Amino acid sequence: AQSVTQPDIHITVSEGASLELRCNYSYGATPYLFWYVQSPGQGLQLLLKYFSGDTLVQGIKGFEAEFKRSQSSFNLRKPSVHWSDAAEYFCAVGNNNDMRFGAGTRLTVKP
Amino acid sequence: EAGVAQSPRYKIIEKRQSVAFWCNPISGHATLYWYQQILGQGPKLLIQFQNNGVVDDSQLPKDRFSAERLKGVDSTLKIQPAKLEDSAVYLCASSLARVTYEQYFGPGTRLTVT
Numbered sequence: 001a002q003s004v005t006q007p008d009i010h011i012t013v014s015e016g017a018s019l020e021l022r023c024n025y026s027y028g029a030t031p032y033l034f035w036y037v038q039s040p041g042q043g044l045q046l047l048l049k050y051f052s053g054d055t056l057v058q059g060i061k062g063f064e065a066e067f068k069r070s071q072s073s074f075n076l077r078k079p080s081v082h083w084s085d086a087a088e089y090f091c092a093v094g095n096n097n098d099m100r101f102g103a104g105t106r107l108t109v110k111p
Numbered sequence: 112e113a114g115v116a117q118s119p120r121y122k123i124i125e126k127r128q129s130v131a132f133w134c135n136p137i138s139g140h141a142t143l144y145w146y147q148q149i150l151g152q153g154p155k156l157l158i159q160f161q162n163n164g165v166v167d168d169s170q171l172p173k174d175r176f177s178a179e180r181l182k183g184v185d186s187t188l189k190i191q192p193a194k195l196e197d198s199a200v201y202l203c204a205s206s207l208a209r210v211t212y213e214q215y216f217g218p219g220t221r222l223t224v225t
Contacts (some may be wrong), residue, residue: 101153
């Protein structure tokens with residue numbers, strides 16, 4: 001069965017600092033991987049996705065993620081965090097009929 | 112382009128009462144999803160429609176939850192009777208087709224069952 005683990009429940013970074021959010025998955029075939037962001041009171045917004053090809057994926061808002069098959073990971077990164085990036089971040093793995101989300105990582109940005 | 116619309120945004124009911132949520136997907140999107148997001152957890156898929164047919168409802172508690180998508184556009188999710196553990200945010204999402212995997216989410220309905 002497919003599953004997603006986000007090891008960090010809550011992360012705090014200073015504005016301007018770099019960010020890495022971890023995501024590990026379990027899946028029997030080639031996974032389709034996603035990162036979503038959820039601001040308070042809002043729905044989820046797709047940041048980026050990986051289907052195949054280049055393992056470094058660029059997304060919106062300056063985010064990128066790297067697929068590492070050997071580590072079953074799909075970590076999200078941003079070189080310089082802005083205060084507006086404070087939100088909940090969800091990693092997901094999916095196929096035609098099933099999308100599984102991680103429990104999320106809440107990002108706090110310090111001034 | 113208008114996004115996915117959901118109503119109401121908030122609902123408070125007592126246990127054993129019934130409640131219904133409405134979703135209007137992005138125009139032209141054939142696939143519609145309902146998710147349940149319990150506080151502190153990621154969204155869990157309840158049901159998926161392709162046009163007006165059900166593709167997957169394996170995680171829908173069918174003894175109390177029901178959903179329909181008449182005419183392949185709007186959808187309604189109903190809970191009857193509600194339990195305390197149904198307190199959650201109910202998210203609706205839509206995608207152009209199942210194979211695109213790009214799901215667009217509405218703002219959700221926050222349900223509190225007391």
